[in-house]
Amino acid sequence: xxxxxxxxxxxMTIWAVLAVLMFGKVxxxxxxxxxAVAVSILVVISLLSAGLVALYYMHLRFETKLLWALAFLPxxxxxxLILTVIQEW
Amino acid sequence: xxxxxxxxxxxxxxxxIALEGVYTKKLGMWIFLLSEVMFFTSLIGxxxxxxxxxxxxxxxxxxxxxxxxxxxxxxxxxxxSVSMVKAFAALQNGDQKGLQLWLLVTIVLxxxxxxxxxxxxxxxxxxxxxxxxxxxxxxxxxxxYGSTFYVMxxxxxxxxxxxxxxxxxxxxQARKGAYTxxxxxxxxxxxxxxxxxxxxxxxLFTIVYLI
Numbered sequence: 474x475x476x477x478x479x480x481x482x483x484x485m486t487i488w489a490v491l492a493v494l495m496f497g498k499v500x501x502x503x504x505x506x507x508x509a510v511a512v513s514i515l516v517v518i519s520l521l522s523a524g525l526v527a528l529y530y531m532h533l534r535f536e537t538k539l540l541w542a543l544a545f546l547p548x549x550x551x552x553x554l555i556l557t558v559i560q561e562w
Numbered sequence: 563x564x565x566x567x568x569x570x571x572x573x574x575x576x577x578x579i580a581l582e583g584v585y586t587k588k589l590g591m592w593i594f595l596l597s598e599v600m601f602f603t604s605l606i607g608x609x610x611x612x613x614x615x616x617x618x619x620x621x622x623x624x625x626x627x628x629x630x631x632x633x634x635x636x637x638x639x640x641x642x643s644v645s646m647v648k649a650f651a652a653l654q655n656g657d658q659k660g661l662q663l664w665l666l667v668t669i670v671l672x673x674x675x676x677x678x679x680x681x682x683x684x685x686x687x688x689x690x691x692x693x694x695x696x697x698x699x700x701x702x703x704x705x706x707y708g709s710t711f712y713v714m715x716x717x718x719x720x721x722x723x724x725x726x727x728x729x730x731x732x733x734x735q736a737r738k739g740a741y742t743x744x745x746x747x748x749x750x751x752x753x754x755x756x757x758x759x760x761x762x763x764x765x766l767f768t769i770v771y772l773i
Contacts, residue, residue: 481651484648498768519768526760529647547599550600
């Protein structure tokens with residue numbers, strides 16, 4: 474799908490979804506759910522929100538394979554970083 | 563030229579194609595943002611390790627930090643992201659007034675975010691005694707909570723402030739008619755930065771305020 478002047482992504486719909494997800498996160502964060510459950514839900518919601526911003530507001534969904542490759546490049550590095558640091562736990 | 567036009571879906575001229583239809587400055591911004599991913603991951607990773615290895619040093623959500631206020635501030639930043647894409651969409655449509663209006667809205671919302679963060683810092687320091695060296699919850703060890711909180715939110719706030727300054731520059735350029743549907747690189751690049759700052763805050767807000 475190309476991003477042209479007549480066909481923009483549904484920016485306002487995504488904004489509404491982001492707002493609902495954000496206030497949902499607050500509700501979960503301040504709830505009495507067990508920490509493991511709350512953290513799991515919060516992580517999933519955060520990744521979903523971040524993904525929406527990257528895909529539609531940063532237009533990654535409409536970008537070339539090169540930018541997709543670049544965008545995912547940090548993840549193995551991040552994994553290495555986390556695995557290295559976690560050894561110090 | 564045409565390959566970049568396909569990348570952003572626009573006809574016309576774009577300067578300096580670097581690789582696979584991505585113009586040089588945009589590629590540069592993406593590479594910069596990737597370095598920023600590593601930067602913020604380092605901060606978040608360090609925080610998570612410290613937080614879960616020393617839970618007694620950290621307060622529960624809402625115990626010290628003002629979650630409702632920051633939730634509203636997060637909403638403000640999300641709104642600024644949508645106003646930024648509206649500016650970009652206006653430019654794509656050749657709507658110069660719309661471009662300037664939405665850029666101004668983004669600047670106002672970004673400034674509001676920074677202003678609320680400063681207010682939050684003042685409230686925390688003056689009324690809660692929560693400063694970077696505060697050792698509020700530590701039975702042993704150093705002031706982990708205060709230092710990690712201010713480092714993470716402070717670095718992000720600095721990014722927002724720099725983004726606001728960049729947006730002011732772009733708005734001034736827009737008022738001079740520097741951007742057209744065929745020359746929208748400046749707006750797209752600052753937009754990428756702005757959305758990244760929003761994306762980072764979505765994660766930081768969760769980790770620092772809600773977990």
